[in-house]
Amino acid sequence: MKLTVQVKLLPDVATSAALRATLALCNRAANHVSRVAFTTGTTGKQSLQRLTYTAVKELGLSAQPALHCIRKTAGAYATLRANLAAGNYGPAGSKRRERVEAKPIQFRRDAAQPFDDRCLSWQLDAHTVSIWTVSGRAKDVAFACSPAQAKTLAEYRHGESDLVYRGGNWYLLATCEVPEPESIAPTGGFLGVDLGIANIATTSDGVIHTAKHVNQVRNRSRRVRRRLQRKGTKSSKRRLRRISGREARFAADTNHCIAKRIVTEAQRTCRGIALEDLGGIRGRARLRKPQRVTLHSWSFAQLGTYITYKAKRVGVPVVFADPRYTSQQCSGCGHTAKSNRPNQATFRCTSCGFAEHADVNAARNIAARGVVGWAVSHAADDAAEPTPARRG
Template structure:
């Protein structure tokens, strides 16, 4: 199982200047290669290499490996663009957005991430330094840091390329690690159902609620602050907005990590699997008032699901996905399904058997039941191949 670990790089001012110049040169070369690929319809690495390799090395002074990576990055960008166009990411063919995306070469930002292989980057884990290639020569003794758990995973399981990234004035290295999977529990005693929502981000069939009210109030204050700063358009407002950029996303990610860790730990402790809702169309299914729509569309439900999946895979906990249709209207006791069973947002009251429960708790029981049926039929989940854990 592949995971991605991000560590912070701590270069000196001279080292940072060399790294920045390297990123600029590599991305300028990749942008030029993208224009050549667009003009010559050469979007495969071997074909594009014939048109660009020699000039990239001579014009930008890149080493052999850096030039190869710049060309491969260009081809990968066109492959991603083609897939997005095919899947309707830019609308239908003929629309302005589709034409604009497909009618011009790919352009890379000056500080876009640059891949490094083992010939260009070596790790000294005990000293917590790296030796890294730059256009100014090889830099040795560049310090990096991270959480203890991250560094242990990095030292034991790193494989393949690492990406050098500059973001918000900070340097990072993103490394791919191959993590061994835990022995799958092939005979779970049951399934822990997880219902996702807005008022409660996640509710388990054990009755544990991960409440979202306090979080949503904080997010609403952040949105009002962003709106206020955007309207001012002063230098100080822009400086403050930049300071807070990404703060909400980082907080949401931290919350999702904590929720997923608790859910997986409980399932592992009790010998059960985890039953999740199929997230496809979750935003289209929900009917909310206008003030609630921003809250729904800005919460990373897919991220929470992927965190649960990869943590469960590491622990050997089986995960299944079920159809969430009518789980909020179905009685978990007698399975009578009726819209009138939900007299209020948080209340479930079955009109046939009289069973009363919290609506999200009742739905999580239905998801757990459906998870068991899916497991019996022989279907189980696949965790995402790459998940950022830092």
């Protein structure tokens, strides 16, 4: 499985200036390639390389950085096509989709740039790197990371690393190919996880990870952004840039902590993890206007991704269950009715009288569906295995 290890670069003033100039030139080249791709309709890597390689080299880039700029642009258009096909920019004919399709992809002056081993070499024992810049090779650039990150880099680093400038700091995001351990059979069943807005995650064991503090931080950030945007002065814009990304980092840290607790509990009790398949939920959900901001700012996919990759690293199996009617179905008798849930937090079965916290009841239904899904998928795998030939 692929993991990304982030290390912080500690360049001196001259090296930092060279890195800034490198990112600026690389992204200017990528914008040129993007304009050619948009004008000609050519977005394949090889085709774009034939069209733009000479012009990109003439901007002052060496061969490998020039190729990476072209490939980065081709990858951006591939991602755009996938998002359009998935309806992430709205249906065909919508204003948002038309705006996206009407102009070429633009790269920021300091957008991330990939480097391969020809442009970037690691000296892991010395905690330094040597990296290509427009001003020449910058050698012995120190970096900082934890001992666990250093161990992962030494054992599993493979492929490209992205140079990132964020919040006044330099980072390298290194790709690592970590082997997956063998999946452990879920002898204890499945731990169901219900994802929600009022409660970020609720497990079938009754553990509730509330969203109260997260929503407080988000609301406070929203108020600060609104006030600074209305002000519109240079100092307010500087502060907006300074605080940008703070909320996203807080949400990511919260999701990491929740995912780690869930995976640790499943591993301790020899269970798998059953998650809701929430693909397309933003398009399906019908909410009142005050709830829409919370829905669209909540990182559904991120928490599920964190749980999935952390589970893979320790061999805990993960299955995705159909989320339909999990909040209306009784986990005791199976009776499904809208009236079973009189309010957000309460579940009371109108058939058997079973009562429970609504999210815990939903998580138990997801756990049960996980068991069924696991049994069905493994029955299909067993049926697909060839039967050994019998000796006559």
